[in-house]
Amino acid sequence: MSVTAAKGFQAAGIAAGIKENGNPDLALVVNTGPRRAAAGVFTSNRVKAAPVLWSEQVLKAGELTAVVLNSGGANACTGPKGFQDTHATAEKAAEVLDIGAGEVAVASTGLIGVLLPMDKLLPGIEKAARELSEHGGEKAAIAIKTTDTVHKTSVVTRDGWTVGGMAKGAGMLAPGLATMLVVLTTDADLDSATLDKALRAATRTTFDRVDSDGCMSTNDTVLLLASGASGVSPGYDAFAAAVRAVCDDLGQQLIRDAEGASKDIRVEVINAATEDDAVEVGRSIARNNLLKCAIHGEDPNWGRVLSAIGTTRAAFEPDRLNVAINGVWVCKNGSVGEDRDKVDMRYREVHIVADLAAGAETATIWTNDLTADYVHENSAYSS
Amino acid sequence: MSVTAAKGFQAAGIAAGIKENGNPDLALVVNTGPRRAAAGVFTSNRVKAAPVLWSEQVLKAGELTAVVLNSGGANACTGPKGFQDTHATAEKAAEVLDIGAGEVAVASTGLIGVLLPMDKLLPGIEKAARELSEHGGEKAAIAIKTTDTVHKTSVVTRDGWTVGGMAKGAGMLAPGLATMLVVLTTDADLDSATLDKALRAATRTTFDRVDSDGCMSTNDTVLLLASGASGVSPGYDAFAAAVRAVCDDLGQQLIRDAEGASKDIRVEVINAATEDDAVEVGRSIARNNLLKCAIHGEDPNWGRVLSAIGTTRAAFEPDRLNVAINGVWVCKNGSVGEDRDKVDMRYREVHIVADLAAGAETATIWTNDLTADYVHENSAYSS
Known part of the structure; x- marks a missing residue:
């Protein structure tokens, strides 16, 4: 059509x-x-x-x-x-x-x-x-x-x-x-x-x-x-x-259909002070190569989420941040939350929620994991 | 010592x-x-x-x-x-x-x-x-x-x-x-x-x-x-x-000693209007995953360098940009330059020069290629 x-x-x-x-x-x-x-x-x-x-x-x-x-x-x-x-x-x-x-x-x-x-x-x-x-x-x-x-x-x-x-x-x-x-x-x-x-x-x-x-x-x-x-x-x-x-x-x-991807990641930023803050934080998370590798390895590495949030100018207090991965709040108040072993990452869809606890705005960014296939495809593209 | x-x-x-x-x-x-x-x-x-x-x-x-x-x-x-x-x-x-x-x-x-x-x-x-x-x-x-x-x-x-x-x-x-x-x-x-x-x-x-x-x-x-x-x-x-x-x-x-790297890349930005411009452009090039994959594949993909420069706020005119990879000016005046087949990329050291033709300032950023080994190492780090 x-x-x-x-x-x-x-x-x-x-x-x-x-x-x-x-x-x-x-x-x-x-x-x-x-x-x-x-x-x-x-x-x-x-x-x-x-x-x-x-x-x-x-x-x-x-x-x-x-x-x-x-x-x-x-x-x-x-x-x-x-x-x-x-x-x-x-x-x-x-x-x-x-x-x-x-x-x-x-x-x-x-x-x-x-x-x-x-x-x-x-x-x-x-x-x-x-x-x-x-x-x-x-x-x-x-x-x-x-x-x-x-x-x-x-x-x-x-x-x-x-x-x-x-x-x-x-x-x-x-x-x-x-x-x-x-x-x-x-x-x-x-x-x-x-x-x-x-x-x-x-x-x-x-x-x-x-x-x-x-x-x-x-x-x-x-x-x-x-x-x-x-x-x-x-x-x-x-x-x-x-x-x-x-x-x-x-x-x-x-x-x-992203090159080499094995996971589709939905990064949802909630309770941001502004929509711009939510987008900036979402992008920072979505672009963090270390996190993208961790997701590829089915590792709910929330520390890398916080590390990515920390590089932004968005309004937040580090000790009020919360992060959920696939429904499990693995980070609460900027520190260790629920047991990360509860996070089920077997499926292609991964959902990360970053709660900035700073307002009422929200934004969702879509990204993928970073894989060896991505490297292979893009190191051989023009050769 | x-x-x-x-x-x-x-x-x-x-x-x-x-x-x-x-x-x-x-x-x-x-x-x-x-x-x-x-x-x-x-x-x-x-x-x-x-x-x-x-x-x-x-x-x-x-x-x-x-x-x-x-x-x-x-x-x-x-x-x-x-x-x-x-x-x-x-x-x-x-x-x-x-x-x-x-x-x-x-x-x-x-x-x-x-x-x-x-x-x-x-x-x-x-x-x-x-x-x-x-x-x-x-x-x-x-x-x-x-x-x-x-x-x-x-x-x-x-x-x-x-x-x-x-x-x-x-x-x-x-x-x-x-x-x-x-x-x-x-x-x-x-x-x-x-x-x-x-x-x-x-x-x-x-x-x-x-x-x-x-x-x-x-x-x-x-x-x-x-x-x-x-x-x-x-x-x-x-x-x-x-x-x-x-x-x-x-x-x-x-x-x-960067994780998984097979190439050490020196990104030298020259003729920038300000040192800040030179640093911003150097970082943008150094962080471009597609370029880092290309370098891994020993592919002098200068288009990805220009694409990275284009995302910055630095002073430049697209049709005055020049790029050299390992001494070969593969991009001149924003377009095709010397024969890319002349670029020798067999060695671990790679030198990219981005000439902004906008001033006299310079900066060098050091980075690595993006490899499957990086993905492997970082998808298994905490598991």
């Missing part, structure tokens, strides 16, 4: 030959209208890939007709030639779809610092255009995979309108955003300002709180396109909730 | 039975004078172990006669009982040495969240006091090891005076300080204000720039004790340089 679950969209996913192994590597998503409203959120990394710089520009008009996405190369740190390549990609899509290049967003993922094989990518766009279909969402989702072991899609249907989407991402997952390419589509009849507001609200508490390995990508892109084809204009709250639900679902799928 | 290289010091290292495997686990260092000037630097983690809280207090007077150090337990996150245990440790040392408890610093290292076996530690202090010797520095250095594979000592001798020291630390190495217990001694005849100034200046550019795994300990302690036994009062600059040399040497030894 993916990006073609909503009415007014076509998509395709093909093998253009960008990846040497012949796997699908090029996706095309087209909004057939009647509306072409769009919004986007991009990486906060200051080293931005060429397609990010391009797509940020074209989105300023609040309209998109098509998105070209490729795996097999990030087109990041590729200089003026890389930007020219992104421009040529948009021009080619514009030509075959008979639209303007300014209506085409581009997203790329793969190795940094390598130019894309344009002699394969440009003919691939022609091929993808020929295969555009209202049932092409699944193939598009497959074509944007890199080290993903599964493709990720999600759909929410409401009274006469739908929000659907696809995502890729498995490594380099960290906030701002969790490294990913995401395209969401809806047939709701809404303007770009409404899309933008709903998308920013959704990503702030979903993708931005997925932190697999603390590494922030140069290419993160989340796009939301609205065709208006349902003829329904839902209220903002209902629409924002649907967008959030799809983002949340896709974010969870990203974490479950 | 270690802490007894300088005149006016005795030390001992014994097995008190704190470690279940019977290895040495208790060290005692005593300043026999005539001076007892001292200074200390402690972890900036807000969750501080009981011995850190104690030693910070006693150091306010600028004098120390003895330091008790134990491995086999960090006495961190142990509540009021943990603090009582540290107090009792200082009292016992004071009793056997016939001094005041306020002249005794305590340092502990090992697992967080476990109370120390005081029935073993207190008799251990009596035993250590009986074995105090002017040749005991080496044994003391051995007794403070945890996962260290080797003990670390360093000595610098100048015109009639000496600075020597010992360090432990292998995991949880990160700034503020790199996790460690360090005791430095000197027979220079200097007051505590001078010691403090020289020690802070030295740690700022040595231990504080060692960042093995981004994790900050609850127990970091660096102490400098001066006996004045040489009768020489060196000038500040000469003394500070000697202290810095010993700290630098010990810091390098810590990095070379």
Whole structure:
């Protein structure tokens, strides 16, 4: 279903030959209208890939007709030639779809610092255009995979309108955003300002709180396109909730497919003085390599949780901190709590609660354990 | 030589039975004078172990006669009982040495969240006091090891005076300080204000720039004790340089013994607008798990260096960044530079230069690669 679950969209996913192994590597998503409203959120990394710089520009008009996405190369740190390549990609899509290049967003993922094989990518766009279909969402989702072991899609249907989407991402997952390419589509009849507001609200508490390995990508892109084809204009709250639900679902799928992970860790920070404090503490815990190794070893090492909390600026008193792992309060008042042998860590899901005892705010960060498989996968990625 | 290289010091290292495997686990260092000037630097983690809280207090007077150090337990996150245990440790040392408890610093290292076996530690202090010797520095250095594979000592001798020291630390190495217990001694005849100034200046550019795994300990302690036994009062600059040399040497030894590491990585940031910028960028690179995995795989993946730089607030333009790995400028002007196949990564030492092209300041951060052995060691540490 993916990006073609909503009415007014076509998509395709093909093998253009960008990846040497012949796997699908090029996706095309087209909004057939009647509306072409769009919004986007991009990486906060200051080293931005060429397609990010391009797509940020074209989105300023609040309209998109098509998105070209490729795996097999990030087109990041590729200089003026890389930007020219992104421009040529948009021009080619514009030509075959008979639209303007300014209506085409581009997203790329793969190795940094390598130019894309344009002699394969440009003919691939022609091929993808020929295969555009209202049932092409699944193939598009497959074509944007890199080290993903599964493709990720999600759909929410409401009274006469739908929000659907696809995502890729498995490594380099960290906030701002969790490294990913995401395209969401809806047939709701809404303007770009409404899309933008709903998308920013959704990503702030979903993708931005997925932190697999603390590494922030140069290419993160989340796009939301609205065709208006349902003829329904839902209220903002209902629409924002649907967008959030799809983002949340896709974010969870990203974490479950994180490179080398054997545990999915939900870090819930409670009783913080502010939401910012809760997020800062959650991230500090989620990024602590020693804790991530301990969780991998099924060791409820709460000392490493406290050590991570201690590095933050959040409001708390060390002797009032409490920590639960999988429901057992192993740390009470900053010291030894319930028997750690009671903690059952056999399952993939791990739930850490950090109680700051400093207020009433809360935040949840999602992360993984750190494993030898993660090391193996990422020490061999470009070799 | 270690802490007894300088005149006016005795030390001992014994097995008190704190470690279940019977290895040495208790060290005692005593300043026999005539001076007892001292200074200390402690972890900036807000969750501080009981011995850190104690030693910070006693150091306010600028004098120390003895330091008790134990491995086999960090006495961190142990509540009021943990603090009582540290107090009792200082009292016992004071009793056997016939001094005041306020002249005794305590340092502990090992697992967080476990109370120390005081029935073993207190008799251990009596035993250590009986074995105090002017040749005991080496044994003391051995007794403070945890996962260290080797003990670390360093000595610098100048015109009639000496600075020597010992360090432990292998995991949880990160700034503020790199996790460690360090005791430095000197027979220079200097007051505590001078010691403090020289020690802070030295740690700022040595231990504080060692960042093995981004994790900050609850127990970091660096102490400098001066006996004045040489009768020489060196000038500040000469003394500070000697202290810095010993700290630098010990810091390098810590990095070379970091848990599971197969590569020692020197991250040199040049042409930064400010020293703070250089340090921030160096840390960001040093903490990037993906880059650390790539280095482990002998992959000169400069894209991950740029991606790490991009997450900082430092002054730079993305298209002016340059990166060299082992002397090869693989990234020029933010894009593809010299042939990455020219980079020779066979050796343990790896040198990354990040040129921000934004000023004239520089900083060097030391780190390691991320390996499957690190994961194994830290997923099994407390089990």
